[in-house]
Structures are given as structure tokens and as C-alpha cells.
Amino acid sequence: SAPVRLEDYRAPAYRISTVHLDIRLAPRSAKVRARLALERASDTAPGTPLVLDGDDLRLTALSLDGRVLADGDYTVAPDRLEIVSPPTGPFTLEIETTLDPDANTKLMGLYRSNGTYCTQCEAEGFRRITYFLDRPDCLAVYTTRIEARVGEAPVLLGNGNPVESGPVPGTDRHYAIWHDPHPKPAYLFAMVAGDLACVSDSFRTCEGRDVALNIYVEHGNEGACDWAMDSLKRSMRWDEEVFGRAYDLDVFNIVAVSDFNMGAMENKGLNIFNDKYVLARPETATDQDYAGIETVIAHEYFHNWTGNRITCRDWFQLCLKEGLTVFRDQEFSADMRSRAVKRIADVRLLKSHQFPEDAGPLAHPVRPRLYHEINNFYTATVYEKGAEVVRMLKCLIGDEAFRAGMDLYFRRHDGEATTIEAFLACFQEASGLDLGQFSLWYEQAGTPVLKVDSVYEKEAGRLTLTFRQQLAPSPKQPDKKPMHIPVRVGLMGENDEELAPAAITGADTTGDVLHIRTPVQTVVFSGLTGRPVPSLLRGFSAPVSLKSDLNESDLLFLAAHDKDPFNRWEALQSVVMTALIAATAGAARQEAVTVSPALIAAFAANVADDSLEPAFRALCLQLPGEADIAREIGHDVDPDAVHAARTAFRRAIADDIAPTIRATYEAMRDEAEFSPDARSAGRRALRNTLLDYLGHGSDPAGNLLVQTHFEASDNMTDRFAALSVLTHAALPGRDAALAAYEERYRAVPLAMDKWFMVQATAPTASTLERVRQLTGHPAFSAGNPNRVRALIGAFASGNQSQFNRADGAGFDFVADFARDLDRRNPQAAARMMSAFRSWRALEPGRRAHAEAALRRLAAETDLSVDMRDIVERCLQ
Numbered sequence: 070s071a072p073v074r075l076e077d078y079r080a081p082a083y084r085i086s087t088v089h090l091d092i093r094l095a096p097r098s099a100k101v102r103a104r105l106a107l108e109r110a111s112d113t114a115p116g117t118p119l120v121l122d123g124d125d126l127r128l129t130a131l132s133l134d135g136r137v138l139a140d141g142d143y144t145v146a147p148d149r150l151e152i153v154s155p156p157t158g159p160f161t162l163e164i165e166t167t168l169d170p171d172a173n174t175k176l177m178g179l180y181r182s183n184g185t186y187c188t189q190c191e192a193e194g195f196r197r198i199t200y201f202l203d204r205p206d207c208l209a210v211y212t213t214r215i216e217a218r219v220g221e222a223p224v225l226l227g228n229g230n231p232v233e234s235g236p237v238p239g240t241d242r243h244y245a246i247w248h249d250p251h252p253k254p255a256y257l258f259a260m261v262a263g264d265l266a267c268v269s270d271s272f273r274t275c276e277g278r279d280v281a282l283n284i285y286v287e288h289g290n291e292g293a294c295d296w297a298m299d300s301l302k303r304s305m306r307w308d309e310e311v312f313g314r315a316y317d318l319d320v321f322n323i324v325a326v327s328d329f330n331m332g333a334m335e336n337k338g339l340n341i342f343n344d345k346y347v348l349a350r351p352e353t354a355t356d357q358d359y360a361g362i363e364t365v366i367a368h369e370y371f372h373n374w375t376g377n378r379i380t381c382r383d384w385f386q387l388c389l390k391e392g393l394t395v396f397r398d399q400e401f402s403a404d405m406r407s408r409a410v411k412r413i414a415d416v417r418l419l420k421s422h423q424f425p426e427d428a429g430p431l432a433h434p435v436r437p438r439l440y441h442e443i444n445n446f447y448t449a450t451v452y453e454k455g456a457e458v459v460r461m462l463k464c465l466i467g468d469e470a471f472r473a474g475m476d477l478y479f480r481r482h483d484g485e486a487t488t489i490e491a492f493l494a495c496f497q498e499a500s501g502l503d504l505g506q507f508s509l510w511y512e513q514a515g516t517p518v519l520k521v522d523s524v525y526e527k528e529a530g531r532l533t534l535t536f537r538q539q540l541a542p543s544p545k546q547p548d549k550k551p552m553h554i555p556v557r558v559g560l561m562g563e564n565d566e567e568l569a570p571a572a573i574t575g576a577d578t579t580g581d582v583l584h585i586r587t588p589v590q591t592v593v594f595s596g597l598t599g600r601p602v603p604s605l606l607r608g609f610s611a612p613v614s615l616k617s618d619l620n621e622s623d624l625l626f627l628a629a630h631d632k633d634p635f636n637r638w639e640a641l642q643s644v645v646m647t648a649l650i651a652a653t654a655g656a657a658r659q660e661a662v663t664v665s666p667a668l669i670a671a672f673a674a675n676v677a678d679d680s681l682e683p684a685f686r687a688l689c690l691q692l693p694g695e696a697d698i699a700r701e702i703g704h705d706v707d708p709d710a711v712h713a714a715r716t717a718f719r720r721a722i723a724d725d726i727a728p729t730i731r732a733t734y735e736a737m738r739d740e741a742e743f744s745p746d747a748r749s750a751g752r753r754a755l756r757n758t759l760l761d762y763l764g765h766g767s768d769p770a771g772n773l774l775v776q777t778h779f780e781a782s783d784n785m786t787d788r789f790a791a792l793s794v795l796t797h798a799a800l801p802g803r804d805a806a807l808a809a810y811e812e813r814y815r816a817v818p819l820a821m822d823k824w825f826m827v828q829a830t831a832p833t834a835s836t837l838e839r840v841r842q843l844t845g846h847p848a849f850s851a852g853n854p855n856r857v858r859a860l861i862g863a864f865a866s867g868n869q870s871q872f873n874r875a876d877g878a879g880f881d882f883v884a885d886f887a888r889d890l891d892r893r894n895p896q897a898a899a900r901m902m903s904a905f906r907s908w909r910a911l912e913p914g915r916r917a918h919a920e921a922a923l924r925r926l927a928a929e930t931d932l933s934v935d936m937r938d939i940v941e942r943c944l945q
């Protein structure tokens with residue numbers, strides 16, 4: 070397919086001001102009548118053909134200004150409708166298309182999920198409903214009439230506010246009319262029709278508007294909506310308080326569906342969610358699920374301003390709404406929970422998902438310049454790195470100027486489809502800082518490496534830091550320019566005090582943030598009264614790979630004393646990572662793994678330190694994952710050696726500090742009834758992290774505790790934690806626990822996903838065969854994206870040693886599965902194939918197998934555009 074390029078952007082030749090949709094639903098034959106009010110743009114030559122987008126459409130009627138069009142007046146194909154010579158003045162086009170919702174397995178456009186009709190239009194799904202200018206800069210006011218059999222779909226929902234509803238006389242059908250007064254692009258259109266239960270509440274905005282809040286779920290799930298509703302109300306209040314943004318309709322509806330390609334969708338006034346991000350009961354959802362629901366509910370709600378009121382001019386600007394909205398949801402969660410813990414969790418996610426993307430063949434800038442399939446650009450780079458760019462901006466200009474810039478952005482661009490340039494201009498104006506160099510963060514792919522060397526001169530009371538930044542070439546970007554990097558710095562003195570320099574030269578500063586702009590930059594801190602240990606990149610102030618010359622003793626000092634909790638965590642991780650890389654090299658030579666006494670002492674101190682919050686201690690104790698270690702090694706990776714090293718390392722710690730682990734495990738026991746609040750979740754996180762050590766240590770009594778923990782658990786967090794350890798450490802109680810869990814949850818699909826996942830990620834040679842078997846389990850369905858992600862996705866992306874098997878069988882299995890899935894759901898298949906993104910970093914034998922699997926797919930002639938795009942970029 071021909072690529073789409075940013076530089077080819079042109080404003081639309083015609084405008085659509087209003088859209089009236091009349092949707093008559095039936096499972097195999099739904100009729101959609103669209104009445105569009107159109108007008109030629111002032112700079113479009115009269116007589117210019119009007120070309121509307123379509124995708125797999127069947128046109129069943131067409132008229133212009135009430136006149137049925139003759140054959141020569143238009144041309145039509147499933148993907149295109151052209152009106153050859155439209156009127157020069159305003160005109161009305163009426164289009165009827167006939168759809169088959171049941172046959173729509175791509176889950177884009179109008180489809181049925183468990184009997185519920187629903188839509189997904191981002192990015193280009195509206196063109197699967199009717200012919201349209203399906204691009205985000207075409208903003209129109211929508212009125213939607215939905216009609217269905219009462220028995221089949223008693224609930225009929227659309228965007229905006231309800232206008233009217235009632236029976237269709239003389240039939241078993243009824244209708245509802247919805248009107249959305251806010252002009253919006255087609256990707257924000259939605260409708261839902263089904264037999265759903267409703268949980269309701271209300272919210273009064275700071276502007277005095279009473280908003281009806283409804284969450285629609287399948288019958289029987291009404292009791293699992295409390296957390297989602299509570300999260301919604303907290304999100305609404307937070308956006309008023311922190312960003313001054315109030316809700317702007319009389320209704321806010323959320324619908325949970327079980328077949329959904331992504332997490333959720335921010336359709337105006339009618340958010341549609343993957344049920345995974347709505348439903349939660351202590352019995353079926355983990356603390357992580359609760360936190361995920363809070364984040365995703367907030368994220369979609371925040372889109373109402375950053376995405377809906379102000380939208381993207383074109384899909385290259387996707388980060389304008391996604392990066393900014395992720396930043397907003399991260400800030401929200403940080404305010405709801407522990408800020409330090411949230412920051413660590415976000416950085417872990419960034420490093421595990423975005424850094425590998427940036428380091429491999431799928432690397433792309435936060436704002437790409439070219440795509441074949443936009444669905445493949447809903448990536449960690451656009452979302453998570455996009456959020457980091459907004460955070461850096463705040464760091465560089467300070468909190469006040471940031472808020473002023475956001476206010477200006479909302480004031481100036483409300484109701485528009487805009488660009489990154491327009492966004493940055495608001496902050497440049499608000500702060501007076503030139504953001505020209507900063508804008509490279511949107512343009513240049515790759516993770517900058519930032520090397521820092523330090524020299525301390527005692528007599529002069531001076532510390533000199535030399536920063537060297539490097540950005541490696543990435544696909545289609547051979548030469549890189551230096552970036553504007555915010556580096557937040559503190560100087561820790563030996564007696565636990567922050568040292569304050571009398572002066573800083575060599576860099577502009579904003580508070581404690583250094584502006585690093587040149588390839589080599591020397592910064593001098595003078596007037597120091599003692600030897601400082603520099604705490605660099607506090608709070609992970611920029612998404613870079615930091616390589617400092619701090620030694621193990623300095624890092625362990627920071628791990629124990631840094632005033633910045635993020636850097637305490639990071640310092641310990643850094644020492645652990647160095648040790649794990651050395652252990653991996655040793656494991657490849659069959660050497661035994663040892664852990665230095667200083668590191669053991671640091672772990673012991675952490676486990677026992679009651680002055681720190683439990684959630685933070687849990688994070689400090691969690692070792693970097695196998696994929697993280699592989700990423701740091703970077704080339705010729707042997708995943709078996711990584712696995713062996715990490716396993717031995719964990720066992721050594723478990724054995725060396727067994728009594729401390731056991732004592733803290735007991736102390737974290739909560740007698741109170743389950744509550745998903747952050748404090749209780751933190752205690753469970755620490756206890757379950759310690760359980761992982763107990764299960765992987767050599768002491769049989771410790772191992773046995775895991776089984777007891779499983780049997781005694783009264784909530785999913787504890788039950789699933791124990792099941793994971795039993796399965797991954799292959800402990801004696803494993804099979805009984807898996808069977809008991811299956812028995813308990815066989816009718817709860819979201820809980821069965823955990824059962825699939827835990828088995829798919831077991832680091833044992835029999836896992837591939839087990840995954841193959843499980844594809845035939847009655848609870849598995851290749852048509853449901855959650856099931857596919859839980860089993861095959863988890864195997865491909867969450868099981869380093871088995872997906873990357875030395876015999877290549879893991880690659881072949883995933884490639885074959887994705888090949889079949891591609892015929893049904895190309896978006897899901899392409900996403901699955903992104904597990905191959907780091908194949909070039911493997912040792913030669915595995916690399917050859919991975920390449921063969923990719924080449925076999927590339928040779929297929931009927932791959933979807935989605936799949937071909939990923940496979941070919943992987944091979945570049």
C-alpha cells in the first residue's frame with residue numbers, strides 16, 4: 070500500500086457541517102442512512118470531485134439534494150465514493166449503506182460483542198459504517214437515530230444528550246434519538262444497542278451542571294461497577310481542580326463490552342470500554358486491575374478536553390491527544406496514590422515497552438512522518454514517550470508556566486483540530502523559553518544515551534559534571550541533532566543533607582533542573598562544603614539512558630539516603646542490573662552466581678525499613694525482568710543464560726536474608742477486610758513480593774508457605790500472586806492450585822485470562838506445548854482479543870526464555886498463530902507480531918530462526934496491510 074506522509078497533508082476540499090444518521094439494526098443486515106450537509110471549501114475550485122472514504126462498504130441508495138443520482142454522476146467501490154461534479158454551493162448528500170455486524174470480526178466499525186451492537190471508529194472505522202470524509206480535521210455536529218427490536222436491544226445509546234425515544238408503531242421495534250452539540254471528527258462517533266444493565270450516579274460540575282453518570286454492563290455484572298464509578302467521579306473533580314476543565318454534556322455514559330481491540334475509547338459522551346477496565350470485585354480483580362481501571366477511566370474521561378474538544382489535525386499528531394492525556398492520567402493517579410510509587414511504575418513501563426521499541430526496527434518518532442497503517446502507531450512511543458515529552462516540558466518551564474500554557478492551549482484551540490506546533494507555541498508564549506530545540510523530541514526516534522563524568526575538587530569546593538549525549542541512528546534517521554534535555558540534579562552530602570552549591574555555571578537552570586543542550590556540556594557546581602554524591606536525573610526527568618561514573622558504593626549510598634525516592638529506587642536497580650549482567654555472562658560460562666555482601670545488605674535494609682511505605686519497598690525488591698536485562702545487554706543475548714542468572718540471583722537473596730523476609734512477610738499480613746485503597750494494596754504488594762522470594766528460595770518451609778497462601782487467600786491479588794509463584798517456580802502444589810482455580814473461575818472470562826497468562830509465562834520447556842493445548846480449552850476463543858492477549862500475547866511478550874527458544878519453535882508458533890488471526894482481526898495480529906521487535910539483539914542461532922519466521926510471513930501474498938507493515942519493518 071502507498072504510505073501516508075505528513076508533508077502531503079492538505080486541508081479537506083469539502084466541509085461537512087452536520088451529519089444525520091439513521092441506523093436500523095439487525096444482526097446480519099443493518100441499514101445506515103447518512104444525511105450530510107456539505108459545502109465546498111473556499112479555496113476548492115468549483116466542480117472538484119468529492120471523494121469520500123469507505124472500507125468494505127455496500128452502497129444501497131444515494132441521492133443529492135433529494136435527487137437519486139444517475140450512474141454517470143458518481144463512481145463507487147467498497148473503499149471509495151466519488152461524486153463527479155458536486156454543486157458549487159452547499160448541498161445535501163444522502164447515502165444508504167447496508168452492513169453485516171455479525172460478520173465484522175475486525176472489531177472496527179459496527180459489530181456485535183456478545184449480542185451487543187457497538188462501534189469502534191478510531192482511527193478509521195467510521196468509513197466501515199458509511200462513506201465519509203473520515204479524517205480528524207472534518208468536524209461536524211451529529212444527530213443519531215438508532216432503531217432496533219425492543220427484545221434484542223432495550224438500551225439504545227448515542228453520542229451527546231438524549232433527545233427523544235419511543236416505540237416504532239406497528240412493529241416490535243423502538244428508537245432513540247441522540248444529539249451531540251459539540252462538533253467532532255468521525256472517529257469519536259459511537260452507538261451502542263443491547264440488553265444491558267445500568268448502574269447510575271450523578272455529578273454536579275463546578276459550573277453547576279448536573280450530569281447523569283451511567284455504566285452499562287452485561288446483566289449480572291452490576292455489582293462490579295463501584296470502583297469504576299468512583300474513579301469516574303474522582304477524575305471529573307480532579308480535572309476541574311488541577312486543569313480547570315469541567316464536563317460539558319448532561320450525560321456521561323460508559324459501556325463495557327467483552328470484545329474490544331484496545332483498552333477503551335473516548336467517544337464523545339459515550340465511552341466504550343474493554344470490560345477488563347470496568348469490572349472489578351475483590352474476588353476477581355487484583356490490585357493491579359483496580360489501579361488499571363482507575364487509570365483508564367481517568368484517561369478516557371480526560372480525553373473529553375485533550376482529544377475531543379481539541380482534537381488532532383491529522384493522525385501524525387496522535388501524540389497531541391495521547392501523550393498529553395497519558396501525562397494527565399499519570400498525574401491523576403500520582404495524586405490518588407503515592408507519587409513516588411506511581412512514578413517508578415510508569416518508568417518501569419516506559420523502559421520495558423518503549424525503550425525496546427526505540428532500540429529496534431520498529432523505532433519511530435513520537436510524531437511519525439510516515440505510515441502505512443495508522444493502527445500500528447498506537448504505540449508505547451506515541452503514548453508513553455509522548456507523556457514523557459509533556460513532563461519534560463513542565464520540568465523545563467516550571468509548574469506555573471506549564472499551567473499558563475495549558476490554559477492558553479484550551480482557550481486558543483477549543484473546537485479545533487490542531488498540531489504539535491500549535492501546542493508548543495502556547496508553552497513558548499507562556500514561558501518565554503525558546504522550544505525550537507526541544508521540539509526535536511517529537512521528531513527524532515531513539516533513546517538518547519547521556520553519559521556523565523564527575524570530578525570533585527575538595528580544596529576548591531567544586532564539582533564538575535561533564536554531560537555527553539549521543540543518539541544512535543534509527544530507521545530512516547541516520548543523522549541526529551543534540552536534544553534539549555532537562556536533568557534534575559541534587560547533591561547528597563555524606564551526613565544525609567542536600568548540599569547547596571553557591572553557584573552553577575555551564576547550564577541554564579530552572580530550580581534544580583539543568584538545561585543540557587550541547588553534545589558535550591560541562592557544568593560546574595561551586596562553593597561546596599563537603600564531598601557530594603550527585604543524584605542525577607531525579608524523578609527520571611528525561612527519557613534517556615543514563616550512564617554515570619558513580620561506583621557501587623556511591624549508588625548504594627544513594628539507594629539508602631537520596632532525598633528523591635525515585636532515585637533511591639533507581640540507584641538500587643542500577644547496582645542490581647550491573648550485577649545481573651555480570652551474572653548472565655557467568656551463567657553462559659556455567660559459573661555459579663554470587664551476590665555481593667553490600668548488595669545483600671541493601672536488600673535486607675530495605676525489607677526491614679518500616680519508615681518506607683510498603684509499596685515502595687516492594688518495588689525496590691523486585692528484580693529487573695528478563696527482558697529488561699536482555700535490553701541492557703543489547704546484543705547476542707542468550708535468554709536461557711539471562712533466565713538462569715536471574716533465577717540464581719533471586720535464590721541467593723532469598724536464602725541469605727530468609728529470616729528477614731519471613732518476618733516482614735508475617736508483619737504485612739492484613740486482618741482487615743479487603744480494600745483496594747493504595748495503602749492496603751501496598752502492604753499486599755510487599756507481602757506478595759516476599760512470597761515470590763520464599764517460593765524461589767531453597768527452604769522447603771518457605772516453599773510450602775506459597776501453597777498455604779494460595780489456600781488461605783480471600784481475594785484475587787493474593788490468590789493470583791500465589792498461583793504465579795507456584796506455577797513459575799514449579800512447586801509441588803502447582804497442579805492442584807491450577808485445577809482449583811480453574812474450577813472456581815471457569816465461568817468468569819476475565820479471571821480465566823489470568824489462568825491462561827500464568828501458564829503461558831511459565832519459564833519451562835513444556836510451556837509451548839501447554840499453550841498449544843490451551844488454545845483448545847473451552848474458555849479460550851481466538852475471536853476474543855482479551856483471550857488471545859492472555860494466552861498467545863503473554864507467551865510472545867512475557868516469556869523471554871520460551872518464546873525465544875533455541876530451536877525456534879516459539880517463533881514459529883506465534884508467527885503461525887498471527888497468520889491465522891490476521892484473516893480475522895488484522896489489528897490484533899499485527900500487535901502480536903510486535904513481539905519480534907528485538908529479534909536482532911539475540912544470539913546468532915535464535916536470530917536466524919526469528920528471521921526465518923518473519924521471512925516466511927513476508928512471503929505470504931495475502932497479508933493484511935497491518936501485518937505486512939509490521940513484518941516488513943521488523944525485517945528492515
Ligand code: HT7
Pocket residue numbers: 189191192330331332333334335368369372391444447896
Ligand atoms: N484513543 C483510543 C484508541 C483506540 C483505538 C485505536 C485503534 C483501534 C482501536 C482502538 N480502540 C481505542 C484509546 C485511548 O488511547 O484512549
Ligand code: ZN
Pocket residue numbers: 368372390391394
Ligand atoms: Zn487515549
